[in-house]
Amino acid sequence: MLLKLAWRSLMHRRGSVLLAVLSVAVSLTVLLGVEQIRNQARDSFNRTVSGVDLIVGARTGEINLLLYSVFRIGTPSNNISWQAYRDIAEQPRVAWTIPISLGDSHRGYRVVGTSEAFFNHYQYGQGRALTLASGHPFAKTHDVVLGAAVATQLKYELGDSVVLAHGLGSTSFSHHEEHPFTVSGILEPTGTPVDRALYISLEGMEAVHKPHGQTHSDLTPSSVTAFMLGLDSRVATFQLQRQINQYRGEPLLAILPGVTLSQLWQMLGMVEKILLLISAMVVLAALLGLCIMLLTSMRERRREIALLRVIGAGPLQLFLLIQAEALLVVLLGAAGAFLAVFAGQWLLEPLLSERFGIYLTGTPLIEQAVTLIGAVLVTTFVVAAVPAISAYRQSLNQGLQTQT
Structure with missing residues (x-):
């Protein structure tokens, strides 16, 4: 009533x-x-990065390692030797690895040296895989794949020529003009830092840093900045993390990306x-x-x-x-x-x-x-x-x- x-x-x-x-x-x-x-x-x-069990880099702060390996913010304290990377990648429990090599840029966007495993295993969101809007992953030494934001902002298309620059600034006076790259693929938008980077092969990263005129017969990198690990069993995650943190060859740090992301969010x-x-x-x-x-x-x-x-x-x-x-x-x-x-x-x-x-x-x-x-x-x-x-x-x- x-x-x-x-x-x-x-x-x-x-x-x-x-x-x-x-x-x-x-x-x-x-x-x-x-x-x-x-x-x-x-x-x-x-879920900026999904399906990655461990991220490994030179010994530094956990958040710093996450920032430069996933968000492309900041700089690493040191690199990881290729030998150390291979030693860990060949562990029985490791199913796949994604190497990451940083150092160059293009008009303010980071250039990431990596392998085809990046396109095959990197996931974001709720296990969403990377897909190409057009083209294909790098098949040649001087191929480059663009993130969606890079292609949109710089108006690049397949087949365009891209000249990388040494360093991370938006303006650089040291360009690798003798090693132009060709756009072979453009990624679909992800809404993650993946969109704001250019991706080349590790061999391509080595080639641009070879002295002009030197043979490119051996392009095996001497080091990488960091790498991501996927294991065949989640049970082995903590054991392998402890093993990496105690690696005797050089000081390394392995972090759980989900835990570190939560710590970073708490700061915000x-x-x-x-x-x-x-x-x-x-x-x-x-x-x-x-x-x-x-x-x-x-x-x-x-x-x-x-x-x-x-x-x-x-x-x-x-x-x-x-x-x-x-x-x-x-x-x-x-x-x-x-x-x-x-x-x-x-x-x-x-x-x-x-x-x-x-x-x-x-x-x-x-x-x-x-x-x-x-x-x-x-x-x-x-x-x-x-x-x-x-x-x-x-x-x-x-x-x-x-x-x-």
């Missing part, structure tokens, strides 16, 4: 109520959308909290607007309250009536917010995955959403207490006047 009466009262003031519902819906959409993207961004960040946790706080403030502003609307309507509803008192409604019932109206407005706004989040996820998922590597998989986070909406309803009850108490007092005064 009380909800029915509250609904009819809202319909009588449908213009202002519609604006209040819209305001609440927009604010809750921001809150739920930020929470959805925040959780999915964390998951996508943790303050940004998460700030986003959530901003969203909560937006919702609070909308609820305060709802409170103001209800307070303003109290003066216009004196006759309505008087009639309700005449037919037997008590002060407590009027208090609960105002609370019910406020909660109905918030619930309608929440329903609209859920629909907006669902629609936004469906529309924005391709853009977010391609540009930012955020994969909005599955349905929005129901458990977190229910918790947030529950918190909003409790806040609504507290905020709506101001106009509800006003109605309560107004009904008491009218009751006393009736008695006299």
Whole structure:
């Protein structure tokens, strides 16, 4: 009965109520959308590299090794000798390896020397494999495969000539002009650091650093920057990690990429909290607007309250009536917010995955959403207490006047 009466009262003031519902819906959409993207961004960040059991580099900090081997940020403290790489790659439990050699760049983008194993075994997201939008992996010494962002920004196509530069700056005065590379393939967008790099073979990396005129008969590299490992059994991961960290030939460090990615994300946790706080403030502003609307309507509803008192409604019932109206407005706004989040996820998922590597998989986070909406309803009850108490007092005064 009380909800029915509250609904009819809202319909009588449908213009202002519609604006209040819209305001609440927009604010809750921001809150739920930020929470959805925040959780999915964390998951996508943790899946920047997938299916790799260990990343091995020269002994340095774990996060530093992850940054330059996966995100192409920073520089290594040292290289790994080819002999050490071969010793570990030939371990019985190692199923495949992806060597990584850094040092050159092209117009501000990193050049990565690697092998065909990179295209066969590197994964991102939820086990997504790399695919070529056009062309093929490097088959010749001077072939280069471009990440999607490189090809788009620099407007390269298959068959174009690319001159690499020594060093990592966007402007370089040392170019390998005597060793031009030919674009043989362009990767599909991944939304990961893979998009922002150029890929050549290890032999190609060695060839550009040979003195001009020297024979290229032996292009076996003397060292690599780092390498990724895939094992035939996850059970052996920790054992091999310990073995690598105790390698006697030279100081090495093996890290679990998933664990280190989580540590790195924790360092960025303050940004998460700030986003959530901003969203909560937006919702609070909308609820305060709802409170103001209800307070303003109290003066216009004196006759309505008087009639309700005449037919037997008590002060407590009027208090609960105002609370019910406020909660109905918030619930309608929440329903609209859920629909907006669902629609936004469906529309924005391709853009977010391609540009930012955020994969909005599955349905929005129901458990977190229910918790947030529950918190909003409790806040609504507290905020709506101001106009509800006003109605309560107004009904008491009218009751006393009736008695006299």
